[in-house]
Each structure stands twice: as structure tokens, then as C-alpha cells.
Amino acid sequence: MGTASKALTLLNYFSRAHSQIGLSDLARLSGMNKATVYRLMGELADHGFVEQIGAGREYRLGPAFLRLAALREKAVPMRELALAELTKLSELTGETSHMSLLNGEVLSNLTYSYAHKHGTMVMMEDAEVLELHSTGSGLAVLAFSPAPFVDAILSKPLIARTPETVTDPAAIQALLPKIRQRGMAWSIGGYERDVYSHAVPIFDAGSHCIGAMAVAAPVSRMTDELRATIQTELALAARRTTRVLGGFPPDSFPKFKPTDSPVESELT
Amino acid sequence: MGTASKALTLLNYFSRAHSQIGLSDLARLSGMNKATVYRLMGELADHGFVEQIGAGREYRLGPAFLRLAALREKAVPMRELALAELTKLSELTGETSHMSLLNGEVLSNLTYSYAHKHGTMVMMEDAEVLELHSTGSGLAVLAFSPAPFVDAILSKPLIARTPETVTDPAAIQALLPKIRQRGMAWSIGGYERDVYSHAVPIFDAGSHCIGAMAVAAPVSRMTDELRATIQTELALAARRTTRVLGGFPPDSFPKFKPTDSPVESELT
DNA sequence: GTCGCCGGTTCATTATTTGAACCATCGGTT
DNA sequence: AACCGATGGTTCAAATAATGAACCGGCGAC
Numbered sequence: 001m002g003t004a005s006k007a008l009t010l011l012n013y014f015s016r017a018h019s020q021i022g023l024s025d026l027a028r029l030s031g032m033n034k035a036t037v038y039r040l041m042g043e044l045a046d047h048g049f050v051e052q053i054g055a056g057r058e059y060r061l062g063p064a065f066l067r068l069a070a071l072r073e074k075a076v077p078m079r080e081l082a083l084a085e086l087t088k089l090s091e092l093t094g095e096t097s098h099m100s101l102l103n104g105e106v107l108s109n110l111t112y113s114y115a116h117k118h119g120t121m122v123m124m125e126d127a128e129v130l131e132l133h134s135t136g137s138g139l140a141v142l143a144f145s146p147a148p149f150v151d152a153i154l155s156k157p158l159i160a161r162t163p164e165t166v167t168d169p170a171a172i173q174a175l176l177p178k179i180r181q182r183g184m185a186w187s188i189g190g191y192e193r194d195v196y197s198h199a200v201p202i203f204d205a206g207s208h209c210i211g212a213m214a215v216a217a218p219v220s221r222m223t224d225e226l227r228a229t230i231q232t233e234l235a236l237a238a239r240r241t242t243r244v245l246g247g248f249p250p251d252s253f254p255k256f257k258p259t260d261s262p263v264e265s266e267l268t
Numbered sequence: 269m270g271t272a273s274k275a276l277t278l279l280n281y282f283s284r285a286h287s288q289i290g291l292s293d294l295a296r297l298s299g300m301n302k303a304t305v306y307r308l309m310g311e312l313a314d315h316g317f318v319e320q321i322g323a324g325r326e327y328r329l330g331p332a333f334l335r336l337a338a339l340r341e342k343a344v345p346m347r348e349l350a351l352a353e354l355t356k357l358s359e360l361t362g363e364t365s366h367m368s369l370l371n372g373e374v375l376s377n378l379t380y381s382y383a384h385k386h387g388t389m390v391m392m393e394d395a396e397v398l399e400l401h402s403t404g405s406g407l408a409v410l411a412f413s414p415a416p417f418v419d420a421i422l423s424k425p426l427i428a429r430t431p432e433t434v435t436d437p438a439a440i441q442a443l444l445p446k447i448r449q450r451g452m453a454w455s456i457g458g459y460e461r462d463v464y465s466h467a468v469p470i471f472d473a474g475s476h477c478i479g480a481m482a483v484a485a486p487v488s489r490m491t492d493e494l495r496a497t498i499q500t501e502l503a504l505a506a507r508r509t510t511r512v513l514g515g516f517p518p519d520s521f522p523k524f525k526p527t528d529s530p531v532e533s534e535l536t
Numbered sequence: 537g538t539c540g541c542c543g544g545t546t547c548a549t550t551a552t553t554t555g556a557a558c559c560a561t562c563g564g565t566t
Numbered sequence: 567a568a569c570c571g572a573t574g575g576t577t578c579a580a581a582t583a584a585t586g587a588a589c590c591g592g593c594g595a596c
Contacts, residue, residue, distance in 0.1 A: 002551075003584065004308055007272035008315040011336065019343035038544065040272055047276040054473070057543060061340040063369055066347060067376045068279065069337030070395035072329040075287035079334060101331050101523060103316060127338035128569045192319045205321070215552055271553070271583075291574055301555045306575065327575060538596090545590075552584070555577105564571070 005031065007040040011049065012104070016127060020053065020060040029076040037243045043197070052252070079111045081244050085213070086113035091239045093215050093230050096122040099202070099241070100130055100137050100210035103144075103151060107137055110211065122195050122216040134165045134170055136187035136197035137212035142172070143179035144201045144250070146211040150176070164189040183254040184235060185212075189219060196222045198230050200238035200256075213238040231256070274300065275308040279317065279329070280372070286393060288328040289323065347379045349512050353481070354381035357505045361483050361498050364390040367509070368398055368405050369479035370413075373421055375405055378479065390463050390484040401426045401440055404455035404465035405480035411442070411447035412469045412477040412518070418444070432457040438457070451522040452503060453480075457487060460485045464490045466498050468506035468524075471515040478515070481506040499524070 001009075013021055013029050026041070027034040041059055048064030066103045073079055082099045089097040090113040098112035112124040132138035132153050142150050154169035166172055179185045185199045199214035215230045235256035241250055269277075281289055281297045294309070295302040309327055312318045316332030341347055350367045357365040358381040366380035380392040400406035400421050410418050422437035432441055447453045454466045467482035483498045503524035510517055 001310050002307065003271040004275035004311040005314060006584095007275070008311070014336075014339060014343075016339060019339070024541075026398045029290075029422075034546075035586060036584075039270065041582080043270050043272040043276070046273060048557085049276065060343050061336060061372065063340065063344075063378075064371065065333055065337040065340045066378060067369075067371060067395050068282075068312065068329060069333040071282060071284060071287070072331065074284055074395060075282075075328050076331075078331065103332065103335060110334060127335050127342060243331055292572080302574085303555060303576075304553075307553080540593105540595090542593075543591100546588085547586100550583100550585070553582070554580085557577085559576075560574095562571105564570090564572100566567105566569080 003040075005046055006030075006036070010037065010040060010044070014061050015129070016125070022056060022058045023249040026059065041088060082213070082241055083111045083113065085237045085241045085244070086111065089113070089213075089215065089233055090115040092233045093217075093226070095215050095217040095226075095230065096117065096124060097213070097215045097219075097234075097237075098124050098137075099211060099213045100128075102141055102209065105156075106131060107135070107141065107211060116223070120218055122192075122197075124216075124219065130191070131159070131161075133167070134161050134187070135191045135214075136185050136199035136216075137170070137214045138199075139175060139185035139187060140199040140201045140212040140214075141177055141209050143176040143185060144203075144253075161191050162189050164193070166190065180252070182252060183249075183256050184231065194219050198227075198234055200234055202238060202245070203242050203249050203253075204244050205248065205252040207248050215243055221263045271308075274298075274304070275312055278305065278308060278312070278440040282329050283397070284393070289327040290324060290326045294327065312478065346513060350481070350509055351379045351381065353505045353509045353512070354379065357381070357481075357501055360501045361485075361494070362386065363483050363485040363489075363494075363495075364392060365481070365483045365502075365505075366392050366405075367479060367481045368396075370409055370477065373424075374399060375403070375409065375473045375479060386489070388484065388486055390460075390465075391485075397429070398459070399429075401435070402455070403431050403459045403482075404453050404467035404484075405482045406467075407440070407443060407447055407453035407455060408467040408480040409477050410451060411444040412471075412521075422433065429459050430457050430461045432461070434458065448520070449522060449525050451517075452499065462487050466495075466502055467501055470506060470513070471510050471517050471521075473514050473516065474517040475516050481509055 010026060010030055013026060024034060032036060041050060048062040050059045051062045052059055063145060086097045086099060094117040095159045096111060096112065096114050100109045107130040108183045109124060109128040111127060114121055131138055132142050139177040142153065154172055158167040160167050183200060187197050189195060194218045195216050197214050197216040199212045201209045202211045202213055204210045213234065215234050266267055278294060278298060280348040281294060287330045291302060291306055295305045298305060309318060313320060316330040318327045319330045322329055333357055345455040354365045354367060362385040364380065364382050366377060368375040375398040377392060377394060381462045382389055398405055400410050422440055426435040428435050452468050454464060456464050463484050464487045465482055467480045470475045470479045472478045483502050
């Protein structure tokens with residue numbers, strides 16, 4: 001691993017829950033030598049990627065990201081384009097919709113839209129992280145990712161977020177062909193209890209899966225009718241999104257036909 | 269310069285005007301060897317900091333910044349806090365207000381707020397770059413920055429954005445003591461013709477100047493009364509912003525008294 | 537007082553970065 | 567069609583930068 005990669009890797013230890021980290025902690029987390037971490041963090045700090053605060057001299061993410069994110073969004077208005085589709089999707093379905101991007105071995109939320117039709121709805125957060133094995137979006141991505149990548153993900157310990165989470169690698173592998181065949185994944189209570197989620201992969205210009213678009217509804221509100229609406233509209237919205245982002249579904253990607261999916265009680 | 273710094277430096281060549289750059293161009297711009305740039309960009313791409321597109325294999329900023337910016341804003345809601353102050357400020361003054369952060373040798377826009385009171389207003393853009401020598405915000409920052417930094421900035425060629433831009437280093441140096449004394453800078457048509465801008469520096473926890481808050485109005489609309497309103501409200505808003513961001517003005521920083529500043533035709 | 541941990545620093549050893557030269561490929565020009 | 571001058575990408579010996587064990591001084595808990 002190159003030196004630059006090591007520096008960038010350090011940034012991955014910052015999360016919503018862990019927003020500031022001391023030098024020694026960072027060295028432990030990364031397994032690097034303390035002196036190495038010190039020097040790398042110094043370089044990151046010089047460029048505004050991290051900053052040191054207060055008495056403990058802990059590090060946190062720096063202001064440079066705001067500028068670079070604004071430039072990225074100006075050059076490639078992914079968030080803006082996705083949000084336009086999500087807004088329509090939430091209106092049509094009356095439920096929360098969101099889009100997330102593959103980032104290493106997890107999905108991170110790009111943006112989301114609420115429908116204000118019901119008193120309850122599934123809540124989302126910016127930069128929220130979704131696991132690949134326990135969420136509808138994750139399964140959609142796995143189904144359209146290279147086999148070695150899938151194997152790597154599923155060979156690590158799979159955390160059971162709820163009693164309904166499928167944590168058996170073989171069972172998850174078994175789900176993927178069906179997801180590939182219909183171009184859509186679903187997950188019932190796999191990540192959070194009471195959340196029924198449908199997800200469709202999004203592709204880039206090289207037909208690589210880069211993330212997923214999803215609709216999440218409370219389990220208690222799901223009916224055959226709502227399911228049909230979600231599946232139809234989500235498939236359309238996701239296809240438009242892939243295209244508007246300049247991407248192409250792979251040739252094997254199915255045209256979703258709502259009649260194909262009675263869905264019944266097929267878990268996950 | 270460490271290897272990590274070199275990689276991070278490469279990111280600085282991307283701007284609104286120059287949003288995608290080829291390998292050879294990047295090597296020329298940075299003065300680094302093509303092979304070096306190739307390897308560094310490869311590492312940046314592995315982490316989603318840049319991505320390569322299309323036939324020309326050009327690079328552009330990657331999606332990782334969206335996630336990291338969201339995390340940064342979650343941990344340190346600078347933009348949110350600044351925007352709250354700017355919104356009030358624009359309402360009180362009836363003019364466009366904005367805040368920008370020092371980033372290397374330039375200021376980059378953090379956020380801004382429009383007043384919808386008049387048919388015309390000064391327009392801003394996300395991630396817009398402001399020069400230190402030709403803008404009110406830049407002068408405010410220079411006045412409260414270490415002398416070596418100021419000298420370094422003023423010893424480079426100073427671009428005349430308009431016929432009114434002051435480009436003589438000595439003349440700019442001469443302005444700084446007065447700005448320090450009153451805690452506020454102004455610029456009339458120095459960056460864009462017809463823009464009359466007032467600016468106050470913002471400080472961090474170590475009393476270092478990290479940026480500026482400003483109000484920009486069309487020259488044609490400026491009256492003694494508007495000037496007095498802007499100066500009073502801007503000084504208050506900037507002080508609140510420094511505090512709410514966890515910072516402190518240096519001990520030498522003056523309490524702004526509107527009566528101190530008849531201002532008349534004192535250029536810049 | 538003292539123990540343990542913190543951020544920060546040092547310097548000889550070591551492994552990584554570096555860059556000139558090289559390829560294959562593409563478009564435009566002669 | 568042959569050529570030219572670009573491009574992105576690759577190689578490998580030489581040079582340089584990264585590394586990490588050990589070491590500080592300081593702080594807080596016991």
C-alpha cells in the first residue's frame with residue numbers, strides 16, 4: 001500500500017459515532033506506528049483535510065471537504081439529479097426513498113426524500129452507512145457485483161442487526177441469482193425491525209454497479225397494492241437515474257415487469 | 269514535501285472552470301513526473317477521491333467528498349451555523365451576505381444568503397474562490413494574518429480584476445493597519461465592478477483568522493444609512509459567528525463602534 | 537509520589553518513491 | 567499511407583523518503 005493510500009485510509013476511521021479521534025487511538029485502529037500516523041495526520045492537516053482541536057489534540061475531519069464536495073457536485077450533480085428522482089418517487093409511493101453509493105465494503109447514503117403523507121415514516125440520515133448483507137440496497141449491489149467481491153464481503157463476520165437478519169453466507173448467495181433475474185432486491189426487517197425495503201442497483205458508464213436506489217416503508221403499512229406501486233415506480237426511477245448519471249445497466253439487466261413478482265412471503 | 273501531501277496537492281488543480289484534467293496536463297500543472305502523478309491519482313481513485321471518465325481517461329473529483337463533507341458537517345456544523353447568521357444578516361440589511369474560509373492562499377466560499385428585497389442583488393456561487401488582494405473579505409483576512417503570510421501573498425503578481433482593483437503591494441499594506449484598527453474591511457468595485465462589499469474576519473479557538481463574513485451590495489444602492497446598518501449588523505453577526513464556532517477574536521480585536529466610521533470616500 | 541497513558545520527537549534502518557526512457561494508440565497533416 | 571506529436575500507461579535501477587523502537591515531558595488517576 002502506498003503512502004498516500006495510508007493517509008487516506010486514516011480518514012475512514014472517522015464516522016458519525018466516532019467524529020474525533022486521538023493520535024494513539026488512530027494508531028491502534030489502523031495498526032500503523034504512532035510516528036507514522038502523526039506524520040500523515042500532519043500532512044492531512046496541512047491541507048485542511050483534518051484539524052486538531054482543544055486540549056486533547058484530537059483530530060476531526062477538516063473544512064476542505066466542504067469545498068471539494070461543492071466542486072464535485074458542481075462538476076457531477078449526482079446528488080441533485082438523484083434527489084429529483086427520489087422526490088418524485090416518494091410522492092408516487094408515499095414512502096421514504098433514498099439512494100446510496102458503494103464505498104469500499106459498505107454503502108453510504110447519498111441523499112433521500114421523505115413523503116409527508118403519513119404520520120410515521122422511515123427516517124434516514126446524511127452519510128448514513130448501510131451494510132451490504134443486511135439491507136435491501138446492499139443485496140441489490142451484491143447481486144450485481146463481481147463474484148470475488150461478493151465472496152470477500154460474505155466471508156467476513158456478518159452482524160445480525162435484528163432477529164430477521166440473514167447471516168448465513170450460503171443463504172445470502174442463494175438469494176442473489178433471483179435478485180439478478182428480477183433486477184430488484186427486498187429486505188424485510190433485516191436491518192431495522194419493521195422496515196420493508198425494496199432496492200434496485202444503479203450503474204455507471206462502464207455498467208459497474210455503483211450503488212442502489214431504494215424505497216423503505218414500515219412493514220405494517222405494506223399491502224399488495226403498495227408493493228406493486230413501489231416496485232413499478234422504483235424500477236422506472238432507478239433506470240432513469242442510471243441513465244441521467246451517464247450510466248448503463250449491463251446487457252443482462254432485466255426489464256422489470258411488475259407481474260413477474262407476486263412476491264408472496266419470499267423472505268428477504 | 270511528503271508523498272501524501274503531493275497526492276493531496278493534486279486535488280487543488282480541480283476547480284469550477286477546470287473540472288476534469290488529463291494525466292499529462294496534471295503532470296505539467298504540478299511539475300511532477302507523469303509516472304508519479306499516475307500512481308498518486310491511482311491511489312486517490314482507489315479511495316473514491318477522484319474518478320476517471322470516458323475515452324480520454326481524464327480525472328475528476330470523486331464521490332467520496334460528498335460522504336466526508338456530510339460527516340464533517342455533522343461533526344462541526346459550520347455551514348449550518350454560519351448560514352443561520354447570514355440569513356438574519358441578509359434580512360436586516362436587505363443585501364447578499366456570505367462567509368468564506370481561508371484555504372491556502374485564497375478564500376473559498378462556505379455559504380451565502382440572499383435577501384429578496386430588491387430586484388437586483390449580488391450573486392454568489394458555492395465553492396466560489398475569492399482572492400485575498402482584491403476582495404473585502406480578503407483584505408479582512410490579510411489584516412489579521414501573520415506578516416510573513418501577508419508578505420508572501422503580496423509578493424506574487426496581483427491581478428487587476430477591474431480598473432478599481434488596487435494592485436500595488438505597498439498600497440495594500442498601507443490599508444491593513446486601518447482595517448486592524450476598526451475590525452472591518454471594505455472594497456468598492458475591486459473584484460467585480462459595481463459591488464460594494466464590507467467584511468469582518470472570523471477566528472478559531474486559537475484566535476487565528478480562518479475566514480471572513482461579508483455583506484455585498486450594488487454600489488448604486490449604497491447610502492450612508494445602508495452603510496451604517498451593514499456595518500453595525502455585520503460586526504455583530506461576525507462576532508456571534510466566531511463565538512458560535514467556538515472561536516475567539518484576538519485581544520487586539522476592536523469592539524466595532526459605528527460612530528467610528530463616517531467612511532466617506534475612503535477608497536477600499 | 538508514582539504509575540500509565542497521552543501527544544510528540546529522534547535517527548539509523550529499510551522499503552518506497554522516483555523519473556528517464558519506453559510502448560501502444562489515437563487524430564490530424566502532409 | 568506514412569508521419570508526427572500528442573495521449574495514457576509501464577518499467578527498473580538509483581535515490582530518497584517512510585518507518586518504528588525507543589525516548590521525552592506532561593497530565594490525571596490512584
